[in-house]
Amino acid sequence: MTRDREAARTSAQVSVRRARKTASWLGVTATSPRIVQALKAAIAVAIAWSIAPLLPGVADDYPYYAPLGALVSMYPTLMSSVRNSLQTLGGLTVGIVLAGAVIVLSEPNVLTISLAVGVGAAIAATGWFGASREYIPVTALFVLIVGGPNADGYSIGYLVQMTLGILVGLAVNLVFFPPLAFEAVGQQLTRFRATLADQLSEVADALADSWPPEEDGWASRSQELVAVGRAVRNAVSHADDSRKGNPRARVHRRDLRSDYEELSALENVTFHVRDLTEVLAAAVWGQPVQLELRPELRPALGRTLHAVATVLRDWDPDDTVQVAFAAAEAALQDLMTELDERRSTAPVTSLGVAATVAMDVTRILTALRPHILPAAAAEAESDGEPAPDTTPTR
Secondary structure (H helix, E strand, O other), X not given: OHHHHXXXXXXXXXXXXXXXXXXXXXXXXXXXXXXXXXXHHHHHHHHHHHHHHHOOHHHHHOOOHHHHHHHHOOOOOHHXXXXXXXXXXXXXXXXXXXXXXXXXXXXXXXXXXXXXXHHHHHHHOOOOOHHHOOHHHHHHHHHHHHHHHHHHHHHHHHHHHHHXXXXXXXXXXXXXXXXOOHHHHHHHHHHHHHHHHHHHHHHXXXXXXXXXXXXXXXXXXXXXXXXHHHHHHHXXXXXXXXXXXXXXXXXXXXXXXXXXXXXXXXXXXXXXHHHHHHHHHHHHHOOOOOOOOOHHHHHHHHHHHHHHHHHHHOOOOOHHHHHHHHHHHHHHHHHHHHHHHHHOOOOHHHHHHHHHHHHHHHHHHHHHHHHHOHHHHHHHHHOOOOOXXXXXXX
8 A cells, every 4th residue: 555655656746747847848938939929920910811801992802911911020029020011111112113114104015024023123132122122023023913904903902901911010019028139148148258268278278288189179169269259249239129119128128238348358359269279279280380389388378278268257247257367367477477587598489379379368358357347447447548449359
């Protein structure tokens, strides 16, 4: 009997855990931006299709264009929805004008229809109408072929129903949870810092390894760093776009200006990380140029790069990251002192690699200082000293 009770209790606990996992999965899935956007599109299409037959005049003959207009207006952010909707209406108008010119000046035939479509495609190629540029030649073609003898009524119905659907889509996008992409910004910036920190740590580990190092992945990761930075900039730009005209932005606030400044600093850091990586790779394998790194300088270089990596990992502006930043500055100072001591006994060319890396680290810490020690940066500006340059180097 006791075993049966324990088995029943275990089975019940397993069932509860599964139910919780299922509920959690359903909750995350149901609130994901893509699912929410799909539901809003379905709602907008249903509303547009329901009210399209209520329009008076010739528009009543073309109700199927209203749902199309609702779909056209469905974009991830309110501003992109408005922008694309206006471009779509502009493209439709230009296409209708081209078709009207054919009807007024000539008559629809193979030559005139092809000419109207060609002119529409040329206008679309200018890029003035964004993603909706293809509506220009398509609309001209539809008016001339589908509209036929009733081209004027078709044009009015087409434009009116599309406008109705677009207005419905914009209203749905505004009323039902207009998206804010703030959370992704913090995640992407954290990922960017972690990627840069990992790169510096791997380079530092390679300096402590046998020479030449067995691990060489760090030497070919330059483009990956650039790609991560580009993804972060897209995320910040998307978040900035998502807040424009969004009533939720008044409640859920985020200092995107600070995010842009941090991103600029990290892009600057990326340039110098790539530079020191290329210099050290050249010292290891002699490509693309032949460089030399004295073995006795590797430990100091490794300690300095590890210290900078720690700063990027302990980023939050608290005592921990300030201690890490002070440690990185101390490690850099030790490296510079060692270089000065060896300059009298070693040829300048043999110290070139270490000096280049030291300069890159100096620029990295200069870019990070205003974000980690904001009080010190503000005090320096108040004393009349110029703020460190955080503009990304190209």
